[in-house]
Amino acid sequence: MRRGNSLVYLTLLVSLVLSVFPLYWLFVVATRSNDVIGQMPPPLVPGGNLAENVRRLFGAEQANFALGLINSMIASIAVTVSVVFFSSLAGFAFAKLRFRGRNALLLTVLATMMVPVQMGIVPLYMVMVKLGWQNQLQAVIVPFLVSAFGVFLMRQYAERAVPDELIEAARLDGCSTFGLFVRVVSPALRPGAAVLGLFTFMSTWNEFLWPLAILEADNPTVQFSLSQLATQYYTDYTLMFSGTLIATVPLLVVFILFGRQIVSGIMDGAVRS
Amino acid sequence: MHGSPYLFIAPFFVLFALFGFFPLLYTAWVSLRSWDLTGDAGFVGLANYSRLLSDPDFWNAMLNTVGLFVLSTVPQLFFALVIAGLLNRPIRALMLFRLGVLAPIVTSVAAVAIVFGQLYSRDAGLVNGVLGLFDVGPIDWQASKGSSWIAVASMVNWRWTGYNALIYLAAIQAIPKDLYEAAQLDGAGAIKQFRAITVPLIRPALIFTVVMSTIGGMQLFTEPLLFGQGDISGGSLRQFQTVAMYMFEQSFQNFDYGYGSAIAWMIFLLTVVAGIANALIARRLRGGTQ
Amino acid sequence: MRLGKALAVTVATALLAVGCGGNATDDAAGGTVTLTVKTFGQFGYDDLVTQYEASHPGIKVKQENIAKLADYTPKLQQWLTAGSGAGDVVALEEGILVKLMGKPDQFVNLLDQGAGDLKGNFLEWKWNQALTPDGKKLVGLGTDIGAQGMCYRTDLFAKAGLPTDRAKVGELWPTWDGYLATGKRFAAAGAGVSFFDTAGPVYQNILMQQGDQTYFDRENKLIVDTNPGVRTAWDQTIKMIDAGLSGKIQMWSPAWNAGFKQGSFATIPCPAWMLGVIKDQAGPENAGKWDVARVPGEGAVRGGSFLAVPAQSKHPKEAAELAKFLTNPAGQTAAFKAKNNFPSSPQAIDDPAVSSAVNTYFNNAPVGKIFGQSAKSLQPVYLGPDNQVVGDGIGDALTAVEQGKLKPDEAWTKAISDAKRAVEK
Secondary structure (H helix, E strand, O other): OOOOOHHHHHHHHHHHHHHHHHHHHHHHHHOOOHHHOOOOOOOOOOOOOHHHHHHHHHHOOOOOHHHHHHHHHHHHHHHHHHHHHHHHHHHHHHHHOOOOOHHHHHHHHHHHOOOOHHHHHHHHHHHHHHHOOOOOHHHHOHHHOOOHHHHHHHHHHHHHHOOHHHHHHHHHOOOOHHHHHHHHHHHHHHHHHHHHHHHHHHHHHHOOHHHHHHOOOOOOOHHHHHHOOOOOOOOOHHHHHHHHHHHHHHHHHHHHHHHHHHHHHHHHOOOOO | OOOOHHHHHHHHHHHHHHHHHHHHHHHHHHHOEEEEOOEEEEEOOOHHHHHHHOOHHHHHHHHHHHHHHHHHHHHHHHHHHHHHHHHOOOOOOHHHHHHHOOHHHHOOHHHHHHHHHHHOOOOOOHHHHHHHHOOOOOOOOOOOHHHHHHHHHHHHHHHHHHHHHHHHHHHHOOOOHHHHHHHHHOOOOHHHHHHHHHHHHOHHHHHHHHHHHHHHHHOOOHHHHHHOOOOOOOOOOOOOOOHHHHHHHHHHHOOOHHHHHHHHHHHHHHHHHHHHHHHHHHHHOOOOOO | OHHHHHHHHHHHHHHHHHHOOOOOOOEOOOOOEEEEEEEEOOOOOHHHHHHHHHHOOOEEEEEEEEOOHHHHHHHHHHHHHHOOOOOOEEEEEHHHHHHHOOOHHHEOOHHHHOHHHHHHHOOHHHHHHOEOOOOOOEOEEEEEEEEEEEEEEHHHHHHOOOOOOHHHHHHHOOOHHHHHHHHHHHHHOOOOOEEEOOHHHHHHHHHHOOOOEOOEOOOOOEOOOOOHHHHHHHHHHHHHHHOOOEOOOOOOOHHHHHHHHHOOEEEEEEEOOHHHHHHHHHOHHHOOOEEEEOOOOOOOEEEEEEEEOEOOOOOHHHHHHHHHHHHOHHHHHHHHHHHOOOEOOHHHHHOHHHHOOOEHHHOOEOHHHHHHHHHHOOOOOEOOOOHHHHHHHHHHHHHHHHOOOOOHHHHHHHHHHHHHHHHHO
16 A cells, blocks of 8 residues: 555645644643733744643632533533443444334434524523522533434444344344344444544533533533633633633543544454455 | 343433423423513414514524535535545554544634634734735625635634544445455556545445534534624624524523524524435435445 | 443442532521522622621621623523522623513512612612612612723823823813814824724713613603714714724724734723723733823713612512612722722712722822712613613614725614614514
8 A cells, every 4th residue: 555645644734733723822822921812923832831820720719610620520421421322322223223113213313403502591491490400510411411413423333334244143143132232233333432422522521501501600610610710801811721721631631542442443343244 | 132122212312301302392382472581471373483584684694504504514524525535544643633633623612712813803814914915905804794704614614624524534444445455456546446435435424424514504603603702693784693693692682582482493494404405415416335 | 341331430420410419598407598699790799798797697698600791691581581590689780680670570679678768879870770660669779880981092192292191181072072073183193093992882972971861762662763862972973983083993802902002092981890901901011001081071881780689589688688788888889999890879989999099000090080070970861671782783883884884874774773673573
């Protein structure tokens, strides 16, 4: 196989730079003092203020940043594990099992994704009031334990990645459907599950509107916490960006962890006929 | 012995019934009432909907949403496909590139807002600076539909291209390698292999991303809001106000909850129609199977 | 087995989260009443709250604050709609209060709680804003007001051959015509920067001086097109835009923030709270270059807030007492000292702590006197529930003129028809 030629590298390099630049700039601002925000051209070299900014960040009472990080960790992990598990189950069922009403139910799943998110806030808030879950962490976890997007993604992946012959063979061996799922399907679904896990973690971590609605500043998630760093009129950008930078680190960690899974998934089992 | 398939899908529907269905029904119920900040004034039937149909601001928001959708989906999915293809090759520093193009998803909205705000700033922005080199006058990006659409679409494309590339990549990796080997032996070059093998065989992923992009496009909210520095009316003449922004403005700024709920249901219907239409289109493109 | 572990983790985590539950109720055992105060921005109540708890042993006060008004408003809407969550004392920004006056029974009538005696503690126009037209219900007690001055750059004025002493600058513009004329002089001197940042606030200031009503009359009938005051404010603003005085910079944008340091505009109508913004944005190197003069015309105030007691509160009596305490003259003076929120109480305005306040960054400008003067000379103006919607429409129309998208007459026609459509529904 030929190695990539220079055009390929160039294109990828340009894409990389464009993709990464704002993140890098985030890092630069977090290490500087506040006068650099309006500057044109923007500063490209990191400064030495990071420790100072981080100190101010964790000292900012109104933001409760440390608690925000912890709450978001708990919520994101719980939701990710649950979504990946239940979406794999349902995705596999929709892709490979035959049952009555399958297509209709699948369309229903799809339809649920088409509901605009912002509208659900007031009625969902009412549900939370009934449950007594205002300002409780479970309010940002339980409604999201399953995801229509996840079901759809895993179904699409399962359709391609799990060959019918393998299922037939396992059934002939006397496997129950669940056993089939555990032993045959799950390994094949791993790359798709890695993608879903990545995105679910990220979207839960980045969620802002709903946590703002249901939580208060003394029990925030991380994005809510960051928004509290602003004052009504003046935004201390270095403070905010330091917080954002730290809030991004767990995402980068998950990134790298799951990224490996995708690669190892290829090594494990490119589908063979 | 054979687990019922219904058990596999039950958890999703149970939780959805509790936390998804109720808000949906409630919103529909509210949309049939006259409900603003002075409270619930009672059932008014389809009055909110007929008001909506003759509301020029709503149709303007629709136009913006569709225009933004086209500008932010077509180039995005095309580039995502190209990048996925490139990333599938045995190149050095593979992991770095693969993770790198996903960086936009991880970047916080606050940073994105500032970077793109400065790029498209009327007086001191980079884009106007570059255009100035070609004697193209400074553009007030927020002032016109065309320019604001391009700017917002670029934000959306920047954010989501890597995401879609990853989905295509996962699908490409499920294609049996021997198909490519056979084509290689037949003398097909890289691009021909891409068009004849890769694209048709990832059709489910293509349909998937088209439908997802459509749903996201119809509900576009964050990027245009950031572009306008938090102005929910999307420009002085609503140049880039999407239907989702219009719904938010009516519900949470003007406190006209009944009207906002009607808009939400219109967005829902719009998304369903557009989703189906685009899925059908994607299905017909590259219609070949093996 | 990997799956089993995953399942266990999910369940355990969910249980952990649920286990930390328990509803946050107001009453602990033993008769302590906990009052929840909901605020946005910075009201400066921390010390006051401690003081109140010390003098009221059975009462605990919990503050719940949201930094930005734009994030607070949707929460307020959902608390009122859902009938739960608004706490015991809730902060209402003027624009929202005006809307909520359309349904005053969402709030406890403070007149029933003995607030009628406190009328003299507030500027008349501020008191009237929270009073229903029939005078029978008082929805809120005033906290701060956005009393205005006109901030200007002394160095840019000097370059343009204009006086720099704030008394003399004040004499340049006793009226808005004077402001326009000064602006033209400034532009003619060729300094290369704009006279003011954007037209919206200028228009708003002129409008509030045009009599006792703006877009609505006291029967809440839309009079935006027939009220000559509105047209006057509009025409004057257009004259300024036509003279090229506007920098056309969107407020709060990064370019606007940078403008204070770079000197992109020479003047800006500045409420009391903006002084802090200017100081932070312009930086220490520009200390003394910004100063504050009086605002043109008589009396200028933009915005302000109130405290109200939601009807859903379980302790209306105690909540009303707390609200009264926080908004009494001593409370307002303390809030001014803490966070520079300009009081709406004449006694507080005259309190030496306020009236002799000077701002060192602004050349030791006697801000207490400047803002106090402008607050006191404002005549009461009736706003009407849909004031915000109409005002936003006119603001957008002005921006469209600045951007060159609409001619002034087209913009006026559009603003009027938008207003009519918004109100007629």
